[in-house]
Amino acid sequence: MKKYIAGLFILLFYGTILAQQNTGFRQGNITSPQINNDNTVTFRLNAPLAQIVILAGDWEANSGKGEMKKDTAGIWSFTTVVLPSDIYNYKFIVDDVPLLDPCNPFQCRDVGSLFSTFIVSKGRGDYYKVNDVAHGNVIRTWYHSNVFQKDRRLTIYTPPGYEDSKKKYPVLYLLHGSGGDEEAWINSGCLARIMDNLIAEGKANPMVVVMPNGNPSKQAAPGETKDNFDYRPAMSNTFPGYKEGKYEMSFKEIIDFTDSHYNTIPEKSKRAIAGLSMGGFHTMYISANLPETFDYIGLFSPGLNFSGINTSISTYANLDDKLLMFNKLGKKIYWIGVGKEDGLYDAIKNYRSRLDSLKIPYTYLESTRGHIWANWRAYMLDFVPQLF
Amino acid sequence: MKKYIAGLFILLFYGTILAQQNTGFRQGNITSPQINNDNTVTFRLNAPLAQIVILAGDWEANSGKGEMKKDTAGIWSFTTVVLPSDIYNYKFIVDDVPLLDPCNPFQCRDVGSLFSTFIVSKGRGDYYKVNDVAHGNVIRTWYHSNVFQKDRRLTIYTPPGYEDSKKKYPVLYLLHGSGGDEEAWINSGCLARIMDNLIAEGKANPMVVVMPNGNPSKQAAPGETKDNFDYRPAMSNTFPGYKEGKYEMSFKEIIDFTDSHYNTIPEKSKRAIAGLSMGGFHTMYISANLPETFDYIGLFSPGLNFSGINTSISTYANLDDKLLMFNKLGKKIYWIGVGKEDGLYDAIKNYRSRLDSLKIPYTYLESTRGHIWANWRAYMLDFVPQLF
Numbered sequence: 001m002k003k004y005i006a007g008l009f010i011l012l013f014y015g016t017i018l019a020q021q022n023t024g025f026r027q028g029n030i031t032s033p034q035i036n037n038d039n040t041v042t043f044r045l046n047a048p049l050a051q052i053v054i055l056a057g058d059w060e061a062n063s064g065k066g067e068m069k070k071d072t073a074g075i076w077s078f079t080t081v082v083l084p085s086d087i088y089n090y091k092f093i094v095d096d097v098p099l100l101d102p103c104n105p106f107q108c109r110d111v112g113s114l115f116s117t118f119i120v121s122k123g124r125g126d127y128y129k130v131n132d133v134a135h136g137n138v139i140r141t142w143y144h145s146n147v148f149q150k151d152r153r154l155t156i157y158t159p160p161g162y163e164d165s166k167k168k169y170p171v172l173y174l175l176h177g178s179g180g181d182e183e184a185w186i187n188s189g190c191l192a193r194i195m196d197n198l199i200a201e202g203k204a205n206p207m208v209v210v211m212p213n214g215n216p217s218k219q220a221a222p223g224e225t226k227d228n229f230d231y232r233p234a235m236s237n238t239f240p241g242y243k244e245g246k247y248e249m250s251f252k253e254i255i256d257f258t259d260s261h262y263n264t265i266p267e268k269s270k271r272a273i274a275g276l277s278m279g280g281f282h283t284m285y286i287s288a289n290l291p292e293t294f295d296y297i298g299l300f301s302p303g304l305n306f307s308g309i310n311t312s313i314s315t316y317a318n319l320d321d322k323l324l325m326f327n328k329l330g331k332k333i334y335w336i337g338v339g340k341e342d343g344l345y346d347a348i349k350n351y352r353s354r355l356d357s358l359k360i361p362y363t364y365l366e367s368t369r370g371h372i373w374a375n376w377r378a379y380m381l382d383f384v385p386q387l388f
Numbered sequence: 389m390k391k392y393i394a395g396l397f398i399l400l401f402y403g404t405i406l407a408q409q410n411t412g413f414r415q416g417n418i419t420s421p422q423i424n425n426d427n428t429v430t431f432r433l434n435a436p437l438a439q440i441v442i443l444a445g446d447w448e449a450n451s452g453k454g455e456m457k458k459d460t461a462g463i464w465s466f467t468t469v470v471l472p473s474d475i476y477n478y479k480f481i482v483d484d485v486p487l488l489d490p491c492n493p494f495q496c497r498d499v500g501s502l503f504s505t506f507i508v509s510k511g512r513g514d515y516y517k518v519n520d521v522a523h524g525n526v527i528r529t530w531y532h533s534n535v536f537q538k539d540r541r542l543t544i545y546t547p548p549g550y551e552d553s554k555k556k557y558p559v560l561y562l563l564h565g566s567g568g569d570e571e572a573w574i575n576s577g578c579l580a581r582i583m584d585n586l587i588a589e590g591k592a593n594p595m596v597v598v599m600p601n602g603n604p605s606k607q608a609a610p611g612e613t614k615d616n617f618d619y620r621p622a623m624s625n626t627f628p629g630y631k632e633g634k635y636e637m638s639f640k641e642i643i644d645f646t647d648s649h650y651n652t653i654p655e656k657s658k659r660a661i662a663g664l665s666m667g668g669f670h671t672m673y674i675s676a677n678l679p680e681t682f683d684y685i686g687l688f689s690p691g692l693n694f695s696g697i698n699t700s701i702s703t704y705a706n707l708d709d710k711l712l713m714f715n716k717l718g719k720k721i722y723w724i725g726v727g728k729e730d731g732l733y734d735a736i737k738n739y740r741s742r743l744d745s746l747k748i749p750y751t752y753l754e755s756t757r758g759h760i761w762a763n764w765r766a767y768m769l770d771f772v773p774q775l776f
Binding site for chain 2: 094102
C-alpha cells in the first residue's frame, strides 16, 4: 500500500508538471498550516519514509522548534502553543533536509533563504493582512544614478487615491538591512499592508513610501539584475562598496528622482527616512549629512557599532558636529527602537549616550526579542502614525 | 561524523532563523543548479539519510525526470542532457516528499505549486533574462468594477521611457489561464523581461501591457485578497462565475480604467488582446463581443472546446454572427498557436475549421509539446513583434 501510494504520488506529480503545467500540486487532502481558533497552529507533512521531522519557525515559544510526530498513515504533525498575532516564517527539516511546506503555496524570501509563511490574526498580525480597505499601488521602477553610472531599481508604494488626486504627498524613504534589497520591506516587512491598514484606520497620513536598494554595487535585487540567477543573495558586507560612504552621499539622487516623478511635497517637513540594521546605519548618516532634508528619522535596530568605519571618508567624518548641526536645524522625531536581546543592544545604548551627551533628544522604544522582522514590522506600527 | 554534521546543520539553521533573522541559509558549499557551459545542468542535494531522490523538471528530455545518485559524502547529484535555451521549473522528490532546491533562492509559483527555477542561456531563454537594457516599470494597481461591485487587481507593464515622455502608447491586454491570476504572466510568463528585450532589440514597439485577473469571483491573486492565505490557489472552474459570460462583458471596465489612468492611444488600431488557455477562451469571446475594440488578437492554446458553454447567455450566443461582424469591421492579426501534444489540439483544429468555413483568415503557429508555459512564452516572441 505504501508503495502504491508513493507510485501514485509520483505519477500525479509528473502528470501535473508535464502534461498540463498549469495545474496545482498538493499533498493530497492534508491541510498545513492550520491556524486553529485559539491561535495555536497545526502543521502536517506527508512523509511516511522519513525518520525525523523537525519544524523550525521564527516564533518565540520553544525557539520556534517542534518535534513532529508520525501517525500510522505516515502523516507527521505538530501543534504549537498559542502564538501571538503576527506573520511567521517556517520550514520543515526532514532527515536533515530543509524544505518548504508542500501544502502551503505562500512563501517569503529572507536574504538567501525561502520560508513558508502564515498569519496569526486577532492582533498585530491584522495589520500585516490584506483587509477590506482601499489599496495603494506598488511600483517597481528604475532611477539613473550618476554617482554609480547605472540604472538602479526602486520599489514605491503610493497610497489609495493617489492616482485620482491632484494632491501632493509626503514621502517616507524606507531602507533595508544587510542582505536585503528593494524587495525586503514589501515582502518580509508587509509594507503595503501596513500602510493600507494604518491609512484606512486614520492612524497614518497618506504618504508615498520609497524603498531603494542599499547595496551600492548592485543595480537591483537578486534575479533582477543582468547577473540573473548567478547573483545569489548574500550579506551586504560581502559586496563592493560596503560602508564606503558613497551610497549615503548619492541618496539625493533618489530624492530628486522621487520628487520629479511622483506627486510629492519636496520639503523637509514632509520627508521621513527610516531603516533597519544596515539601513539604520544608512539612515543615521544620510540624515546627518543632509541636515536640511528630513524632519523624521527612524532607526530600527540600527547597525551603529561603528566597527570598521573609516572616519577619513567625508560621509563618516565629524559625526558629532554633523549631529549637532542636524539637531540645530530642527527635526520633529528622532526615533530609535531595539530589542532587549539584539546583538546590537549595547552599541545602540552607546549611541543613545552619545546623543545624550550632545543634548540631542530622541524617542526610544525598547522591545522584547532580537534582530528580527517581527520587531521591525512592529516598529513601523509605532513610527508611521507619528509622521507628518 | 554524520551525526556531528547533522547537529551542526541544525544548529546553524536555528542560529540563522532565530538569532539573526536576516542571514541567508544554504546547504554548505553545494552549488545547485549549476548551468554548465554546454547547457547541461547539474543538480545537487545534501541528503545523507535519504533513500531515493528524484529530480522532476519541466523540460522535454526524459520527461524532465532524473534519478539522482548519492556520493560517499551524502550528496546526491544528476546532470541533464543538453537543454534547449529556456527558463525551467523543477523540484526534488526525496523519499516521496517534494521539495524546492534548498540551494536555490529563486522560485516560481504556478497555480498552487512552488518550483525552483533556472535559466539556460544562448537562445530563446535570453529573452527571459534581465539583460543590460532599459527596463520598464511593473505596477500592481486596482480598478473598481461596477459589474462585480468590488476593487480588482491589475498588473501593468509600462515600457522604458514611459514616465519621462508625453507620448501615448498602444496597449496589449494579456490574459492568464485557469488557475492563474494577475501574477501569472509577470512570473511564469517572464512578461517584463520579454518586453524589455524585444523593445531593446527594436523587434517590438513600446507598449503598455495590462494583465487582469480573469477569475470573476476573485478580487486578486491568492494572498492578495481579504481571504489572505485562506484562499489557496485552485483551477478556475472551481470558482463561482466560471464561464458565465459576465467577466467577458465587464472587460470594457478594464479598458476604460487603462485609458483613463495611463498614456494610451484609445483606438482599435492600437489595441491588442491575447490570452492562454482559459485566457484564450476569454480573448476570443471578448473580441467577438466587442468587435470595434481590438485590431490584434492572440489565442495561445485557447480553451475552445466549448464544453459546458451555455449559448443562451448573450456573451456566448450567436458566435458565428459575431465572428463575421468582427471580421467585417476589420482586424490586422488573428493569431492562433497550439502545441502538437496539447490536449486541446483537436478542439482548436475544429475552431480553425469553423473560421475557414466562415472565410475568416487567421495566422497559425503549430509548435511542439503541449499545454505549457514554454510554449506560451515562445508564442509571445512570435506574436508581440507583429503588433502595432
